Amino acid sequence: MKRAMNQTAPDATAPETILVDLTAEVVSAYVSNNTVVSSDLPDLIKGVHAALSSINQLSQEPEVEELVPAVPxxxxxxxxxxxxxxxxxxxxxxxxxxxxxxxxxxxxxxxxxxxxxxxxxxxxxxxxxxxxxxxxxxxxxxxxxxxxx
Known part of the structure; x- marks a missing residue:
C-alpha cells in the first residue's frame, strides 16, 4: 500500500514538481540541523523556493543573437x-x-x-x-x- 502512494503521477517530472521536491529536501535538511521557530517556517520555504527558482531561470540557455556583420x-x-x-x-x-x-x-x-x-x-x-x-x-x-x- 505504501508503494502505491509513493508512485508519482505521469507528469511528475515537470519543472515545478521538481522544484517543490528540491525545496522540501533543502528545508527539511536545514530544519533537522537548525532550530527554526514554526512561525518562520513559511518564510524559509518561500525563500528557498525563490532561490531555487532563480537558479533554474539562470540555467536556461540564453537566446543566441544572430550575427550581423559590420559590412556585407x-x-x-x-x-x-x-x-x-x-x-x-x-x-x-x-x-x-x-x-x-x-x-x-x-x-x-x-x-x-x-x-x-x-x-x-x-x-x-x-x-x-x-x-x-x-x-x-x-x-x-x-x-x-x-x-x-
Missing part, C-alpha cells in the same frame, strides 16, 4: 584592403587584428561568419605585390652554385 560579406574583400566583419575597419592583413582584438584565429573567424575556407586574410593586391617583391629578390628559386666546404 560580398563587400568585405576589395583589391587593396579587407574589411573586418567584426568592426568594419579596413586592413591589408586581418590575421593580427583578429588575434589581438578578438582572440580569433582565421579558421575561427571564417567559421563564426560562415565564410568559405578560401576566404582571404590578406588583400589580393597586397599579396600580389609581396609575391612580386619576393620573386624580384630571387626567393623560391633553387641555387645554381653549390657552396664550397
Amino acid at each position: 560579406v560580398r563587400k568585405s574583400v576589395t583589391g587593396d584592403f579587407l574589411i573586418c566583419l567584426e568592426d568594419g575597419k579596413k586592413f591589408k592583413s586581418l590575421k593580427r587584428h583578429l588575434r589581438t582584438h578578438y582572440d580569433l584565429t582565421p579558421e575561427e573567424y571564417r567559421a563564426k561568419w560562415g565564410l568559405p575556407s578560401d576566404y582571404p586574410m590578406v588583400a589580393p593586391n597586397y599579396a600580389a605585390a609581396r609575391s612580386q617583391l619576393a620573386k624580384d629578390m630571387g626567393l623560391g628559386q633553387t641555387r645554381t652554385k653549390k657552396r664550397k666546404k
